[in-house]
Amino acid sequence: MKQTKKSETEQLILEAAKKVFIEKGYAGARMQAIADEAQINKAMLHYYYRSKEALFTQILESAVATMSGQILPALQAKGTVMEKLELLVTNYIDTITQNPYIPMFVLNELAQNRLNFQESLMAKMATNDSVEEFMKQIMKEQKAGVLRPIGPHHLMLTVMSLIAFPFIAKPIFTGVMKIPEFMYAQMMEERKQLVMEIIKKSFLK
Amino acid sequence: MKQTKKSETEQLILEAAKKVFIEKGYAGARMQAIADEAQINKAMLHYYYRSKEALFTQILESAVATMSGQILPALQAKGTVMEKLELLVTNYIDTITQNPYIPMFVLNELAQNRLNFQESLMAKMATNDSVEEFMKQIMKEQKAGVLRPIGPHHLMLTVMSLIAFPFIAKPIFTGVMKIPEFMYAQMMEERKQLVMEIIKKSFLK
DNA sequence: TTTTGGTTTAACCATTTGGTTGCAATAAAT
DNA sequence: ATTTATTGCAACCAAATGGTTAAACCAAAA
Numbered sequence: 001m002k003q004t005k006k007s008e009t010e011q012l013i014l015e016a017a018k019k020v021f022i023e024k025g026y027a028g029a030r031m032q033a034i035a036d037e038a039q040i041n042k043a044m045l046h047y048y049y050r051s052k053e054a055l056f057t058q059i060l061e062s063a064v065a066t067m068s069g070q071i072l073p074a075l076q077a078k079g080t081v082m083e084k085l086e087l088l089v090t091n092y093i094d095t096i097t098q099n100p101y102i103p104m105f106v107l108n109e110l111a112q113n114r115l116n117f118q119e120s121l122m123a124k125m126a127t128n129d130s131v132e133e134f135m136k137q138i139m140k141e142q143k144a145g146v147l148r149p150i151g152p153h154h155l156m157l158t159v160m161s162l163i164a165f166p167f168i169a170k171p172i173f174t175g176v177m178k179i180p181e182f183m184y185a186q187m188m189e190e191r192k193q194l195v196m197e198i199i200k201k202s203f204l205k
Numbered sequence: 206m207k208q209t210k211k212s213e214t215e216q217l218i219l220e221a222a223k224k225v226f227i228e229k230g231y232a233g234a235r236m237q238a239i240a241d242e243a244q245i246n247k248a249m250l251h252y253y254y255r256s257k258e259a260l261f262t263q264i265l266e267s268a269v270a271t272m273s274g275q276i277l278p279a280l281q282a283k284g285t286v287m288e289k290l291e292l293l294v295t296n297y298i299d300t301i302t303q304n305p306y307i308p309m310f311v312l313n314e315l316a317q318n319r320l321n322f323q324e325s326l327m328a329k330m331a332t333n334d335s336v337e338e339f340m341k342q343i344m345k346e347q348k349a350g351v352l353r354p355i356g357p358h359h360l361m362l363t364v365m366s367l368i369a370f371p372f373i374a375k376p377i378f379t380g381v382m383k384i385p386e387f388m389y390a391q392m393m394e395e396r397k398q399l400v401m402e403i404i405k406k407s408f409l410k
Numbered sequence: 411t412t413t414t415g416g417t418t419t420a421a422c423c424a425t426t427t428g429g430t431t432g433c434a435a436t437a438a439a440t
Numbered sequence: 441a442t443t444t445a446t447t448g449c450a451a452c453c454a455a456a457t458g459g460t461t462a463a464a465c466c467a468a469a470a
Binding site for chain 2: 456457458459460461
């Protein structure tokens with residue numbers, strides 16, 4: 001007998017595909033490289049996943065799930081805008097620290113709009129209106145005088161910038177500026193507090 | 206005979222290559238696509254630029270030049286840290302508004318470290334110590350009590366995040382959230398002021 | 411006019427790549 | 441025992457892709 005849900009091989013393939021796709025992007029990824037990484041042969045890849053596209057779709061969706069899995073629950077929690085953001089910032093940085101390449105991967109595929117990725121994401125957003133709800137809450141707190149009257153988009157974009165970009169820019173720090181990994185990890189940890197300070201000082205009245 | 210600097214064809218090729226490489230990335234770019242875009246045939250590409258790599262190198266370097274051409278002069282100008290940042294933020298946003306895909310392109314290639322891009326960038330940084338000088342100036346102003354005592358890296362990372370990420374995330378806004386182009390452009394314009402407000406409130410004492 | 415040297419084109423080439431097929435070996439389920 | 445699903449391998453295929461070549465074109469220099 002094999003498995004509870006996914007066969008071990010299937011898991012190996014997913015792990016390998018994740019690594020190769022994230023490292024090289026869709027076009028740069030080679031099925032052979034994935035097979036090698038998973039220590040199986042190419043025929044097995046197609047036995048489990050019909051095509052490169054099919055495999056890629058899985059990886060992309062799991063990456064999106066990882067990201068939105070941290071963002072949406074925070075927005076849905078109860079509390080003030082700032083309380084929600086506190087949750088979001090901490091969760092996001094913790095999660096992405098484990099998978100630093102996810103933001104770059106997702107945004108890159110989004111930019112190239114492979115397999116109509118944009119539309120498929122839009123569909124998911126539409127069925128979940130927590131983002132829209134959050135925007136309304138922002139405007140409400142602005143009217144109540146808690147938040148400064150700055151476009152909600154600016155607030156969201158600012159938060160996203162402050163937490164996502166550091167991971168996208170990681171190669172600049174560890175590669176070009178030769179800052180060691182552990183120090184970068186420490187910076188990310190410090191960032192949780194710093195980002196919230198920045199947000200509060202900038203958007204709270 | 207030829208003309209002053211670059212033949213018209215050469216320019217056409219560079220324009221076409223820039224477009225295709227930035228749109229599709231190195232691995233996804235096709236020499237045929239570049240040729241089509243430049244309305245010449247494939248052999249001409251190799252006549253002017255030996256290989257895909259050679260062509261790519263040119264594009265990448267011009268992209269880096271565009272970016273550092275806005276950053277370094279601002280850091281070298283005279284004035285306080287905040288005055289320099291003001292210059293940097295304005296110049297950067299203006300320039301990248303004209304070429305919104307450059308940050309994504311550069312950071313992506315940096316992440317994949319194609320053609321030892323990281324090392325070649327490091328070499329360029331070493332010959333130009335304006336970044337290091339700027340970091341020292343930050344620390345000086347911190348000791349003088351003008352700036353809050355936060356690691357200089359955090360300040361730089363924060364500034365970079367606030368100005369670069371909005372362009373990287375552009376597809377989310379225009380593609381997924383269906384915000385029209387002109388409104389996005391307007392946001393970027395507003396951002397110049399907002400970013401400086403954020404920086405000042407967060408890092409000035 | 412002839413030569414020269416940059417420019418252009420179409421046909422061609424070698425390799426890579428995603429994907430397939432047939433077959434054998436093994437394990438599991440009926 | 442017999443069917444059924446899984447694993448493994450090697451050869452193969454068609455299409456795509458980066459790159460080459462040889463010959464033609466054309467403007468200016470000699």
